[in-house]
Amino acid sequence: MTTLIKSMFIIICIAITLSACSNEKPKKSNSEPAMAQKMQPVSSGKYAKGDQVPNEMVCMVNNAYMGKKQMEVPHDGKVYYGCCEMCVERIPKDKKVREAVDPYTGKTVDKASAYIVMISNEGEVAYFENEENYKKFLVQIS
Numbered sequence: 652m653t654t655l656i657k658s659m660f661i662i663i664c665i666a667i668t669l670s671a672c673s674n675e676k677p678k679k680s681n682s683e684p685a686m687a688q689k690m691q692p693v694s695s696g697k698y699a700k701g702d703q704v705p706n707e708m709v710c711m712v713n714n715a716y717m718g719k720k721q722m723e724v725p726h727d728g729k730v731y732y733g734c735c736e737m738c739v740e741r742i743p744k745d746k747k748v749r750e751a752v753d754p755y756t757g758k759t760v761d762k763a764s765a766y767i768v769m770i771s772n773e774g775e776v777a778y779f780e781n782e783e784n785y786k787k788f789l790v791q792i793s
Contacts, residue, residue, distance in 0.1 A: 710734035730764035751778035755788035
């Protein structure tokens with residue numbers, strides 16, 4: 652009986668976690684899970700793979716270009732962005748989501764001041780220390 656209760660509790664926690672990260676408040680008529688909505692390919696057409704994208708249009712927890720302005724999360728005099736309340740709560744608490752590794756230099760960069768580039772058609776992004784590092788990276792992988 653105790654194992655059954657623990658299993659049910661774990662399943663409920665996972666379901667809540669998966670449905671909590673949505674960039675919009677859920678609508679009653681919408682039956683599609685929040686994660687499926689959020690991870691759809693970016694269809695704005697404004698930015699393509701290899702383009703720099705505005706920091707404010709990136710969920711810095713999910714490392715994804717979202718196609719619209721995200722929620723501002725001020726922290727230590729800098730501004731980060733998240734797609735949902737769970738992301739907004741996590742950014743100030745978790746240094747790991749505020750930092751990334753520059754793919755060219757391997758150095759840690761602060762996402763708030765990074766040069767952000769879309770690296771997939773699905774909206775995945777990479778963070779560079781500056782535009783020069785991004786250009787050198789392109790030459791290196793060519």
